[in-house]
Amino acid sequence: MAVAGLVVAGSLSFSAMAAGNFPAGQFDPSGLKGPAQGPATEVFVLGTAHLSGLPATFQNKSLNLVLDKLAAWKPQVIAIEALSGAQCDYMRHYPARYADTVNRFCPSTEIAKAATGRDVPAATAEMESLLAALPAQPPATQRRQLAAVMLAAGEPASALVQWLHLPEAERKEDGMLNQKLVDMLNRMTQRRDESYQIAVPLAVKMGLQRVYAVDDHTADLEFDAAEEKAAGEAIQGAWNNPASARRRELDKALYAKLDSSEGVLDLYLAYNEPSAADLIFKGDFGATMNEPSAKHYGRMYLGYWETRNLRMVSNIRDVMGITPGKRTLAIVGASHKPYYEAYLHMMHDVKVHFGNAVLKANAGADAGKAP
Known part of the structure; x- marks a missing residue:
């Protein structure tokens, strides 16, 4: 322990x-x-x-x-x-010391990896690139893509920010954002967690595109x-x-x-x-x-x-x-x-x-x- x-x-x-x-x-x-x-x-x-x-x-x-x-x-x-996806990826390489920590604090990225084809390092690099180029009014398809990539990067709270920026009618399966990931995002909206119930809605209200773990x-x-x-x-x-x-x-x-x-x-x-x-x-x-x-x-x-x-x-x-x-x-x-x-x-x-x-x-x- x-x-x-x-x-x-x-x-x-x-x-x-x-x-x-x-x-x-x-x-x-x-x-x-x-x-x-x-x-x-x-x-x-x-x-x-x-x-x-x-x-x-x-x-x-x-x-x-x-x-x-x-x-x-x-x-x-x-x-x-919250632990960043990058730190969780690092810890997974040292199970002798961090196995318990990973089990307790690092959400699995396997479903998102299967959906996007990106491991944590690749998804993290793509997330940063997409955020840097994000227009002032991103189309719904771009937000859905970013949400999927953020889940693969191990950044679920930021993925939820993108998801809640979408009108309800646009919160749907699209390309790499498959139904499993949609269900995952929808469950997050009800989770009793200060990251999801304070940071995420506040980020959306302020027009921010992510939160920092x-x-x-x-x-x-x-x-x-x-x-x-x-x-x-x-x-x-x-x-x-x-x-x-x-x-x-x-x-x-x-x-x-x-x-x-x-x-x-x-x-x-x-x-x-x-x-x-x-x-x-x-x-x-x-x-x-x-x-x-x-x-x-x-x-x-x-x-x-x-x-x-x-x-x-x-x-x-x-x-x-x-x-x-x-x-x-x-x-x-x-x-x-x-x-x-x-x-x-x-x-x-x-x-x-x-x-x-x-x-x-x-x-x-x-x-x-x-x-």
């Missing part, structure tokens, strides 16, 4: 993490902000629950107020917590059964603390209101609240850093967690490098949010909108304004 499997699905953070204090005279990238000309690259990190783990009272349609707030901010780039699991480690048991006991023991208990209490109160759009917005306001990073740190990463096992399983987990966040943020930074000055929305499990914000704040031409200011802005009056 991978170290990643020890992470509790839906682990929650509510806040931004304060930057460390550098010694006097020490180089601090976060203090050297620019650019001198042109707009900075603005970013808002939306900390989210994993929708698949919410109680049955939650319905996808109840995200409408959250989507309104995000749309008012007018993002131009959207990053999601920026998750990273290359730091995952495989344990044998005995080590898995020992590591699991050590880490679960560290999580048994007052801060974790307090988080569960907060969740219980928030989950009780998920039968309304207002209750869902309250949940997102709480998860992005700027004052509670200390709670997530004490309950999770600070606790595991200090757990006393002889093999330091908690620190192994902490090393995995920090490495994963650094690599996720580097993937976002890579996207920002080719889209300078564009307003970027990064949607990620809420425990990642404070690490995202702290690391992104170190980038010279990046302006982070900390906390939940974007969600508190008035959807009408503040549309298009930086919060």
Whole structure:
């Protein structure tokens, strides 16, 4: 089992993490902000629950107020917590280390490969070429072709963006987009997943042509059964603390209101609240850093967690490098949010909108304004 499997699905953070204090005279990238000309690259990190783990009272349609707030901010780039097709293809070449990770996080591309004749590298190259040449008003046939190629590239969320850009009458089988792929896309529209229910509809509303999968699991480690048991006991023991208990209490109160759009917005306001990073740190990463096992399983987990966040943020930074000055929305499990914000704040031409200011802005009056 991978170290990643020890992470509790839906682990929650509510806040931004304060930057460390550098010694006097020490180089601090976060203090050297620019650019001198042109707009900075603005970013808002939306900390989210994993929708698949919410109680049955939650319905996808109840995200409408959250989507309104995000749309008012007018993002131009959207990053999601999903593995890229390219990273999944890489991992499939190293099953000794990544077999469990691939099974858990990488959707199969075999049906799309059979339909298109493209493996992941070929489909990825074609996807990029098609996107670069996409006209302002693509014909339906071109969108269907792009959706098929994106599925073969292992980029299902972006494929769904193309699919939902089509009028309902045009969402049909066509050439390499066979009925199996059509059925796959239609199932995605109902999936309880923040990538499909927040990022994709928002991208369509904003007129964007794709989303960017920026998750990273290359730091995952495989344990044998005995080590898995020992590591699991050590880490679960560290999580048994007052801060974790307090988080569960907060969740219980928030989950009780998920039968309304207002209750869902309250949940997102709480998860992005700027004052509670200390709670997530004490309950999770600070606790595991200090757990006393002889093999330091908690620190192994902490090393995995920090490495994963650094690599996720580097993937976002890579996207920002080719889209300078564009307003970027990064949607990620809420425990990642404070690490995202702290690391992104170190980038010279990046302006982070900390906390939940974007969600508190008035959807009408503040549309298009930086919060």
